[in-house]
Amino acid sequence: MRRSVPVLALGLGGVLVAGLLALPWLPLAGGGYAVKVLTLLLIYVVLAQSYDIVGGTMGYVNLGHIAFFGLGAYACGIAFNAGLALPGALAAGMAVVMAFAALISYPFFRLRGAYFSLAAFGLVKLMENVTINLRWLTGGSNGLKVAAADRTLPMYYLTLGLAAATILAGWLVNRSRLGLAMKSIREDEAVARDFGVPTLRIKTQALVLSACFPALMGGLYMWYFNFIEPAQVYGLKIALQPVAMALLGGSGLVVGPVLGAALLYALEEFIWTHVEHLQGAILGLVVVLVGLFMPGGVARLAPVQRLLERIGLREDDR
Amino acid sequence: MDGTLLLQLTINGVLLGGVYTLAAFGLSLIFGVSGVLNLAHGEFLMLSGFLVFLVSDRLGINPFVAVALVSPLFFAVGYAFERLLIRPLALRKEHVRLASATLVTLGAALILEDGAAFFSLGTEFEKSVGYFLPTLRLGPLVLPSLKLVVFGLVALLIAGLAAFLKYTYVGLAVQAVTQSPRGALLNGVPTARIGAVAFGIGTFLAAAAGGLEVIHSYVSPLIGLPLTLKYLCIIVMGGLGSFVGVALGGILIGLGESFVGFLNPAWGQTVAYLLLVLVLLTRPTGLLGK
Numbered sequence: 001m002r003r004s005v006p007v008l009a010l011g012l013g014g015v016l017v018a019g020l021l022a023l024p025w026l027p028l029a030g031g032g033y034a035v036k037v038l039t040l041l042l043i044y045v046v047l048a049q050s051y052d053i054v055g056g057t058m059g060y061v062n063l064g065h066i067a068f069f070g071l072g073a074y075a076c077g078i079a080f081n082a083g084l085a086l087p088g089a090l091a092a093g094m095a096v097v098m099a100f101a102a103l104i105s106y107p108f109f110r111l112r113g114a115y116f117s118l119a120a121f122g123l124v125k126l127m128e129n130v131t132i133n134l135r136w137l138t139g140g141s142n143g144l145k146v147a148a149a150d151r152t153l154p155m156y157y158l159t160l161g162l163a164a165a166t167i168l169a170g171w172l173v174n175r176s177r178l179g180l181a182m183k184s185i186r187e188d189e190a191v192a193r194d195f196g197v198p199t200l201r202i203k204t205q206a207l208v209l210s211a212c213f214p215a216l217m218g219g220l221y222m223w224y225f226n227f228i229e230p231a232q233v234y235g236l237k238i239a240l241q242p243v244a245m246a247l248l249g250g251s252g253l254v255v256g257p258v259l260g261a262a263l264l265y266a267l268e269e270f271i272w273t274h275v276e277h278l279q280g281a282i283l284g285l286v287v288v289l290v291g292l293f294m295p296g297g298v299a300r301l302a303p304v305q306r307l308l309e310r311i312g313l314r315e316d317d318r
Numbered sequence: 319m320d321g322t323l324l325l326q327l328t329i330n331g332v333l334l335g336g337v338y339t340l341a342a343f344g345l346s347l348i349f350g351v352s353g354v355l356n357l358a359h360g361e362f363l364m365l366s367g368f369l370v371f372l373v374s375d376r377l378g379i380n381p382f383v384a385v386a387l388v389s390p391l392f393f394a395v396g397y398a399f400e401r402l403l404i405r406p407l408a409l410r411k412e413h414v415r416l417a418s419a420t421l422v423t424l425g426a427a428l429i430l431e432d433g434a435a436f437f438s439l440g441t442e443f444e445k446s447v448g449y450f451l452p453t454l455r456l457g458p459l460v461l462p463s464l465k466l467v468v469f470g471l472v473a474l475l476i477a478g479l480a481a482f483l484k485y486t487y488v489g490l491a492v493q494a495v496t497q498s499p500r501g502a503l504l505n506g507v508p509t510a511r512i513g514a515v516a517f518g519i520g521t522f523l524a525a526a527a528g529g530l531e532v533i534h535s536y537v538s539p540l541i542g543l544p545l546t547l548k549y550l551c552i553i554v555m556g557g558l559g560s561f562v563g564v565a566l567g568g569i570l571i572g573l574g575e576s577f578v579g580f581l582n583p584a585w586g587q588t589v590a591y592l593l594l595v596l597v598l599l600t601r602p603t604g605l606l607g608k
């Protein structure tokens with residue numbers, strides 16, 4: 001049994017490495033459709049991976065993660081329209097979102113467990129309402145436009161870079177002192193505090209860190225699509241997506257959200273192109289099944305664990 | 319703003335808050351016993367509203383009778399929902415359980431919403447039973463009598479629920495599990511069965527609220543989740559385990575929406591979330607929470 005694994009693992013590891021190395025060269029091969037699909041997938045990877053910093057490592061199910069994405073998109077778009085170049089606009093968006101995350105962490109982290117999750121979920125709705133009502137600033141329900149251009153290629157590379165940075169950040173956090181403190185909060189917050197972990201400060205740091213990436217991603221998203229509207233960036237489906245992806249892949253592991261994003265995105269593409277009616281219901285069914293049967297996610301299934309072990313990606317899961 | 323207007327807005331707000339309170343009670347009951355935020359709560363409300371519409375429209379029954387016929391069925395729906403989808407998660411680690419319960423109930427909400435939208439296409443999207451009562455006038459005040467009747471029924475149901483929780487064995491068991499599941503288990507309460515019963519009662523209350531909703535207002539497939547969120551705001555504002563708190567939260571949000579909606583209609587729907595954040599800033603356990 002164990003003998004047969006190395007060959008398979010070696011092959012799979014080889015494919016993985018080759019695939020990763022091929023990613024930057026993909027546009028040269030002229031795959032226009034593939035570039036667009038991969039860009040969307042990478043967007044989901046950024047969202048799921050950054051969600052998992054708070055959701056997986058710290059155990060606070062942040063259903064409001066997408067609020068950072070939407071706020072980043074709007075802040076960056078408004079700054080871009082005010083005449084800032086892309087780097088400046090992205091920096092402005094990120095600064096706004098980080099300040100926002102720091103600001104809300106005080107009231108929101110006074111809540112625990114389910115209370116936190118639903119207050120964060122309410123926050124998304126609040127942001128959507130505020131965005132619709134601040135018509136002079138955001139264009140209201142008509143949406144916000146920026147100067148249009150074909151940005152497919154730069155968007156692909158920027159998103160690729162951001163996804164790599166997010167995964168790296170997830171990996172570093174998991175190995176760091178901060179990560180250890182976050183895990184202690186996840187396992188038992190009261191005990192962690194009694195042992196001297198400054199829980200409120202750690203939670204704020206984690207939230208601000210996890211907010212940077214969706215903020216940048218939102219800014220790029222705005223810049224790439226030239227147009228956003230409130231329902232698009234604060235909508236229920238996109239809000240649910242990162243949570244479902246992280247759980248499907250394996251919340252709390254660095255490979256988990258990446259794996260989950262790829263699997264769920266592939267499934268969705270399949271549903272949208274092959275099923276005529278009730279796509280939302282099918283997606284809902286998948287989400288229910290994930291919640292019911294895969295609490296640990298794909299990455300914690302025994303065969304996948306063995307594979308990850310062989311290619312050196314298995315993580316210490318405690 | 320003169321006194322009459324103030325009084326009128328207060329009356330409207332309290333009447334609005336009353337209906338919110340009924341469904342929020344159901345959600346609070348479920349959350350208290352099983353610790354699960356049931357994000358499909360509003361979908362059951364929507365579904366029941368549709369059924370009440372169908373029954374009273376097709377069979378020509380009085381809509382209030384239709385509510386009385388339809389909503390008890392949802393006790394069984396809630397009971398089954400708990401047994402099939404919530405019970406299997408019970409033994410997981412706290413944060414894993416929270417995440418999986420969120421996914422399961424949210425997924426169920428998506429299924430119900432999309433299914434209802436699919437099967438109600440072809441006819442008009444929003445359903446309402448055309449049921450009117452003459453408006454009462456009290457001097458300069460206008461009293462919407464239909465809403466008064468609905469409010470009276472809500473008050474009756476809530477009083478019934480309070481009596482049930484206080485004077486029956488099952489009601490006391492529900493309260494015991496809410497206070498301490500382990501303590502209740504040690505004292506011989508069948509906690510698993512009580513969990514399912516509480517889910518059933520909570521869903522029944524949502525269904526009753528849905529039926530009343532379709533009588534005095536309308537239902538559409540998309541109202542479920544926004545309503546669920548509003549109810550969640552109410553129970554968090556009020557404080558877990560405090561039924562008076564839920565009523566207070568419901569009335570407060572009703573009043574807020576009535577006043578802000580009058581001054582500036584666009585901001586009316588934002589009030590619930592703003593109030594929630596304000597309350598949490600000052601009292602993290604809710605207005606009357608311990």
